Amino acid sequence: MVHSLLGRAAWVFGGLAAAATLAFAALVDRAPAPPQAVPAVREVPADDLFAQHCALCHEAGAMTASLRAKPDREGTRRETVDFLHGHGEASDEEDVRIVEFLLGTQGPQTP
Amino acid sequence: MALLLRGMAWFGLYSFLVLLPLAFALWVDPIATPRGFWTEAATGAGFVAFTLCALEFSLVGRFRAAAEPFGIDALMLWHRWMGIAAAAFLALHAGFLAIRSGATVQWLDPFQRDVGRATGAAALWLAVAVVGNSLLRRRLRWRYETWQLLHGIGALGIVLGAAVHALAQGSYSRVPAVRFLVAGYAGLFLLLFARYRVWRPLRIWGHPWRVVENREVGDDTFLLSLEPPPGRGWHGFEPGQFAWLITGRTPFSLEQHPITIASSAEPSSDGRADFAIKNLGDWSGQVVPALRPGDPLWVDGPHGSFTLDREPGQGFVLIAGGIGISPMCSMLLTLRDREDRRPVLLFYAAADAGALVFRDELDALAAEMDLHVVYVLEQAEPGDDAESGRVTEDVLRRHLPRPYRRFQFYVCGPPSMMDAMERILPELGVPRGSIHTERFDMV
Incomplete structure (x- = not known):
């Protein structure tokens, strides 16, 4: 039954x-996170920002390789930041952190 | 009552395990800034889909303790429903992500370079394929064994794919405890899979049963008598139970089918067990008729809760259709051997008189015990001494004894008959708890 x-x-x-x-x-x-726990953008690890805003559609390794392959590092950084300002939902400050992360300027500097 | 409590405990454990990763993720909540409702809904749907898939094997792994309160056929039906639910939650997982970030066909590519996403896409497609071919097996005319093999491989692929996807892609999986939990569910699935496909066959490999006799008893039905290996016979079974019969070169064979025991449950000197098998497909139509005395085969059983030993009743009403007479034979023979004097009314439905099996044996039993048999034939001829048509409310009313509401009712037959009886008997005032059914027509 x-x-x-x-x-x-x-x-x-x-x-x-x-x-x-x-x-x-x-x-x-x-x-709601406790007030003291709300991190400033600078305190949020850049890879977290990438995971939060970009990783659903983009793979970090492929993007890093693509950006680092371009010879003009500063020009690439500027162009990418400008592009990100009009793309996705991250704030302008977060856009800068994400591009720095992808270009490898976070942590030890590349020669 | 104890069985009911055990059933509730098992279902509680199952529900807890389905929702545990969701609750745990909520507790650890490692995401620093909100990602949006649909992204989190996608994550939740993914967790539920994964746990439903990982627990699917626990439902069909032939665990006696878990199956006893529900019946293995009920667990198989639940397995079927939960498989469909898991595929739906996987689709929701992808759908919610699409709402959040805009759908991209690239996500659905199982051959993309990113391992995390490729395994997720592969799990989704495999789930669609596994559920689809289960629902459509008969229309696709796949052999049962072929379907079973692909079903198992597909299930393995879904769980492993989903686990790798969750570990590689999931934001929550950055927390070690969540990674451990995801790996634990995948490990549990593999453990159950190994128990079912490796350990269980290994355990019975060296102890095959032997065919003693295999004779046709009419209507394309064979009565297979099996003898247990020395010292390895059953210590008893309950009338109405079944066993998986495994033919082939080893017990790892995919040729395994649940067959009801047709002989008396009272212990016999040689421990023999009889199985009535009707030609319903490749295995029962080709393999079974070719079995000869001395041939080995493996028996995994006894299983099942469709038995008259568990419910007290002032009498019994047995309603059988076609080969559904097999468990009823076991019940009747057992009652006779126990010299049980309680009244039994048997409705036995078939297409015509030629499709009745065991008619001589049933008529002989009617002379030995308090048994009345009502044959119900769709094409009854004059002189058949049978009701004409199907087992309907009118037929039941004509024959049921006055105190029938205190009897236990057992129904086994084609799905249409089972559906009809589950509707009619409560309308006749039979308590739902007194109606017992068994069906194995899942795929």
Whole structure:
């Protein structure tokens, strides 16, 4: 007799799992961070910024290789930052951090 | 009551494991700045899809303790529903990401260079393929064994692909505890897979049963009598239970099918067990008829909760259609051997008189115990001494004894008959808890 109930139970279970998913999204997305925990852009690791704003569509390794292959490092940096100002949802300051990260100017300087 | 509590405990554990990664991710919440509702919804859907997939094997891995409260057929049906749900959550995972960042076909390319994304895309496509070919197997006319092999490989690919994707791509997986959790679920899946596909066959490899007799009993049905290896017989089974019969060169063979035991559950001196197998496909139509006395085959069982030993009743109503008579035979023979005096009413439905098997045996049993048999034939001829048509509410009302609401009802037959009985019997006032069914027509 349990069989006739299983289909309905599966729909209910799936619905509850979907509700849990949406609740998770709402809680994580809206959870206000404590004031002291809100990091300034400078304090957020650059790779986190890349993961947050770019990684859904772009792969870091490929982008780094592409940008570093260009001979004019400063020109490339400027052009890319200008491009990012009109692309995606990161702030201007975050755009600069992301480009610095991709060009490898974060951490040890490349020769 | 104890069985109900055990069932609730198992279902609680299952639900907990499905939602654990979601709750854990919420707890650790390593994302410093909000990424947007749809990105997080995608992450949540991905976690749920992954855990549903990872737990699929626990449902069909033949765990007696977990199967007992529900019945293995119910777990298989749940496995089927949860497979569909997992594919839906995977699609939601991709869909929510598309809402957030704009859909790109590149994401769906399983051959892209980025390993994290390629494995995610591969898992999604494999899930669509696995669910699709399960729903369409009959229409595609795939052999059961071929489907089973591809189903297993596909499931392995989905879980491993999803795990690599989560570890390589997931923002939450940067937290070591989340990585450990994801790897743990993948490990659990592999463990269950190995137990089912490696350890279980290895355990029975050296102990094959032997065919003692294989004879046709009518309507393209064979009665296979098997003898256990010395000292390795069952210590008993319950009437109505079944076993997986495995033919081929080794117990690793994919030729394994759940077949109900048709003989009495009372211990016999030689430990023999009989199985009635109707020609319903490649294996039952070609492999089974070719089995000869002395041939080895492996038996994994007994399994199942469709048995009259677990529910007290003042009497029994057995409703069988086609080869669904097989568990009823085991129940009747057992009641006879136990000298049980409780009344039994058997409705046995078939297309015509020629499609009835065990008719002589049933008529003989009716003379030995308090058994009344009602044959229901779709094409009844004059002189068949049978109801004409199908088992309907009218047919049941004509034959059910007055105290039938205190009887236990057992139904086994084609899906259409099972559906009808699950609807009609409660309308007749039979308590739902007194109606027991078993079906294995999953794919």
